[in-house]
Amino acid sequence: MKLSECLSTADINTLRKISDHYGLTCSKHSKLALLQELLYAFRQGRFLDEAIARWQEGRDEAMLRLCLETRSRFSAEELRGIFQSCGGEAVIDEAIREGWLFPSSRYGGRLYYYIPDELQAAMRRQLVARFLRNLRRSQEGPLLYQDEGLALVRDLDVFLEYVRHHTVPLTTGGSMYKRNLTQVLELFEVQETPLQGGWRFGYGRRFHDYPDRLALLYDYAYSARLIVEGEDGYLHAAEDCSDWYGLSEIEQARALMRFYIHLYRRPIARLPQVVHLLAHTAVDWLDSAETLDALAHLVTPYYYDDREQVWRTRILKMLMHLGLIRIGQDETGREWFQITKLGQQLITPDALPATPDQTRERQRILIVQPNFDIVVTGDQPLVTNELAAFTDLRQAGAIRVYRLSEASVRRGMASGGLVSAWLAFLHQHAQTPVPGNVERTLLEWGRTQREPEMGESSLTS
């Protein structure tokens, strides 16, 4: 809510108290005069900065929670929790008196507290500036860095496809056998190796069975009911994943990010604040070790994980797997990280102009090439599933390539496919016209399948 809106919603007594607190001299009997005076005062950069500095003093942690959030509406219970460590209830009254929070029950009937948008943004700016003050930053960044983009989303699709097309028995403990596990890991775009033992708990339901990235992916799929650990002792893909497939890649990435924060905040209590803080601060490249120092007690050890391990393995590495940050080392071995565009889009939506979120169905994602390769430029499992029925996957990864061959067509027809239907499918999903030689050859293959080729027929025919 805008400051002007908050002020006009508040009653005259509240406004009077605020103006008294700041020693403003104006008529205390006209709400309009008070409102204008307060608006004027808060719009003075210097006045506001000094007021915020005074107000934030010694309340860093509460401020993190209050102004890094993308929302500006809080319930009384939440506020009590936020201010618990620095004075509780009394601080809430103070905040109201100083004009930082405005209670109102006008929206939705229940009492909520609102921080005006402008004030929240100004508080955030100060907080970020203070956080960055002693950090080494770089705009250029290291030469080499890892950025996984939407690989996690794609690998989840690969995983679902694998479970759907393979028999995946489960051990009595409910985990996949090594053979399936190795196959799955090899199919993934981002490589991981099976676990070698050691202490593992706390970061998810199957965290002790699978390596970090797969564990997150698996737990998500399980909790979203995309897979089922069947009572028959096998892992199954859900019959109907259309809700999931209907989401855009960005929405899927958002779902995975939310799931990660939800899952990992149990061992890492301040994870949401850390993620938000990083999203606001790591616009330039930040030095990883120094950032950990600056985060202080927001990152704490967890049983077998020391503080640095939590930071590097449970936070930075997982954020990288989620595509939210990129990580690299410079020539001296120093580690740097930076928020990605995807990260800004998902965590701090205001930082980027909104991009139209195209739903997948409308996209034409295939390029049919005259050498019978079909390049898939986007991730749409519904389309690629159909494509795989009469082509062979030649190359997986960010961009998949399928190859149309006589053998693949024969296979597709044997399982009941029709060349005419496939052609219609290609025309429907191709970005560019289907090359004439491909179309013709496909039809020809369709014919020769029905009437066996001359060389193969018998002499009596």
Added chain:
Amino acid sequence: MRALLYVQNDGTLLVQSDHPHYEALRPRLLAFAELAQRMDPIHIYRIRPISLWQAASLGSTAREILTFLRDHAAHPVPYDLQRTIAQEVAKWGRLTLHQGARERIVLRGDPESLAAARVVPEVAAITAADRSDGLVFRAAHRARVKRALASAGLPVMDHVGYQAASALSFSLREETRLRGYQEEAVRRFLRQGGEQSGVIVLPCGAGKTLVGIAVIQALGWHALVLTPSETAARQWQREFLDRTDVRPEDVSLYRPGHPVTPVTITTYQRVAAQDRRGRRRHLESLTTHPWGIVVYDEVHMLPAPLFRLAADLQGARRLGLTATLVREDGAEADVFSLIGPKCYEVPWKQLEEAGYLAAVRCVELHVPLPAAEQGRYLSAGIREQHRIAAANPAKRGVVEALLKQHAGESVLILGHYVEPLRALADALGCPLVTGTTPQPERERWFEAFRTGRIRRIALSRIANTAVDLPCASVAIQVSGLFGSRQEEAQRLGRLLRPQTREGVFYTLVSKGTVEARTAKHRQLYLVEQGYTYRVYDSHEYLPEGVDEDEAVGVPEHR
């Protein structure tokens, strides 16, 4: 907006050629990646160690390359590829070869690179002395050292320098005009970091010979030109005399026992030839002459062993001329280390658009096998099946119909199997040139074809090596093995000549036979090179149609 690039982990780049920025960005892409396939709207480039060394030799940094990829790729650049780029670019310049005392050369570099060089077996075998600050070799091993290191993934900068060469002065004739890209090629070669050795990549028909001549003229030193065939050697000689005012006695084809002339032209085969005792006398006598430059024509068409021998001429500047950097045997590292980095490349599409080259269209026609042959075909073994399909008598009627359609144009008829080709040539009344045709007779026919006195000529496989048939605008391939991809590039190269109208390349294939299947391979290669490719049944393509019943009745010429 759509992304320009899709980057894959193995260094393959899929590029959207219809992207509005593609034309502008293409030179930057070509600086560190090689164009491997062209199938609109996707062009495929490859980043490989050699292409990265090339880039480094022209001054690109790893950060520039990575930033370019990051700016234009749809997805993040895979980490392994980033690492490869950084590593390979950093390799350039870390090892250098210098002149030493007493016929020795010295390999210098940082300790780590030297250590890596020491453990290459072939290098260890020829090391004359191993000092802490460098490895010493005999000067004669210059080529071997560079090649062995490059194939072990270690590029070497050659600072040894060149022998003193004898001067040669001549000028281009006044009416000889270099085209813009030819001038640029010459300029880039002469600049080339002061090294003045490297490879110029120009499509068939873009005037590589003239570029070579202009480089020799600009340098003004004695020159040795190596070509893949006698015919090509003669063509070089003729171009020299037509295009420049060089004295005719100064340009000659190498003749054993005769003194070499300031410009000497010979074939790779002759250079490599051994006498009965295994001595390479021609190579020895050519090596002793103080050449200023050695030109390697069609450098990527050479068998690797021949090429390595020829590249022993390391004392002179080296100019490689080629239409493609792709080698079937993957020996690109040899070319890079022995001749030098690529210094200039113009893709043919660009020349086609500028009107320097004619566009070529490929048409595959399926010709039904007459009933009698079908019976034989079905009972024959696979080898024989190839022959029967190739000799399909119904093809003659199709060729005649095509000739009628292209009346007045120059037509090449190409065939793999000599006998059916001879029968066809006899029936059509056109000359046939095969591997056994004596050289003077060949030259006569080619000359007649070039001047337009005859409009049709049938060629066996000899068409695959460099001959200049400037006026052909139509080629009809009646049979082929469709084996080597280079073979196809060569055949099409025949058509890619300036001043012709749109060229058409017909392939006649017996319908439903093994020939149709092998033709698929060739089709793939051609479309990957960016040609338009259409497949028709012969009767639907030819307007008046070829009456199949009539075709069956054609008597066999055997």
